Amino acid sequence: MPRIRHKSFECNAGCPVEGTLNLIDGKWKGVILYHLFEKTLRFNELRRRLPDITQRMLTKQLRELEKNNLIIRTVYPVIPPKVEYSLSELGRSLEPVIAALKTWGDRYLSSNEV
Amino acid sequence: MPRIRHKSFECNAGCPVEGTLNLIDGKWKGVILYHLFEKTLRFNELRRRLPDITQRMLTKQLRELEKNNLIIRTVYPVIPPKVEYSLSELGRSLEPVIAALKTWGDRYLSSNEV
DNA sequence: CAGCATCCTCTGTGATACTG
DNA sequence: CAGTATCACAGAGGATGCTG
Numbered sequence: 384m385p386r387i388r389h390k391s392f393e394c395n396a397g398c399p400v401e402g403t404l405n406l407i408d409g410k411w412k413g414v415i416l417y418h419l420f421e422k423t424l425r426f427n428e429l430r431r432r433l434p435d436i437t438q439r440m441l442t443k444q445l446r447e448l449e450k451n452n453l454i455i456r457t458v459y460p461v462i463p464p465k466v467e468y469s470l471s472e473l474g475r476s477l478e479p480v481i482a483a484l485k486t487w488g489d490r491y492l493s494s495n496e497v
Numbered sequence: 498m499p500r501i502r503h504k505s506f507e508c509n510a511g512c513p514v515e516g517t518l519n520l521i522d523g524k525w526k527g528v529i530l531y532h533l534f535e536k537t538l539r540f541n542e543l544r545r546r547l548p549d550i551t552q553r554m555l556t557k558q559l560r561e562l563e564k565n566n567l568i569i570r571t572v573y574p575v576i577p578p579k580v581e582y583s584l585s586e587l588g589r590s591l592e593p594v595i596a597a598l599k600t601w602g603d604r605y606l607s608s609n610e611v
Numbered sequence: 612c613a614g615c616a617t618c619c620t621c622t623g624t625g626a627t628a629c630t631g
Numbered sequence: 632c633a634g635t636a637t638c639a640c641a642g643a644g645g646a647t648g649c650t651g
Contacts, residue, residue, distance in 0.1 A: 465612070
């Protein structure tokens, strides 16, 4: 779950910014979304693309993204289990936002990593 | 300090996204930047605009923003103390990014707050 | 394959009090 | 005015093992 930041009265103007940040905050959300922008992926396909994430974390982040209606989780009742993750309309609408973050990062972060 | 997320090898494509996120992550960074986009502000002026932030937190977030070269801290050697915070060139370059976050939030977060 | 259950660590955030 | 110093805590993030 993303951190709860402020209530509306505290951030007259900056609040939507924080609200959006809340949704994509979380150590792996950005990268997960980034890969889903490309295509729908299964659980283990995502794992392979994020070599250092643990199963627990991947599950958690996916559940949060799902809860925030950014991604859609489709379970196929087959054996072995098959679960696909894809972007919702809302999630897809984040693409320009993520793109803005990426563009800025590409341009200004080259050697300035924290 | 923002969380350290991944090393570069883990996020071939999504890393700049996370890197940028690291800089503006932190419960109050977004709002602080938002107010500084408008004008240079003194410590207590910022406090007044962020009614619920504690002194300790405001100081911490400002120090992190400064450390990341997003804002400039100017100390006037007078009594009583006077310290002004303004955006650096780098900080100002974040404006379109913050704007993207705000635009998205305004459009999609109306009743969807987490 | 795609998880869940446990246990643990760390750090971001906050409350409170004091100071040059 | 603009901080610093302590203390405290919830929860983000991680390691490991088990399962339908």
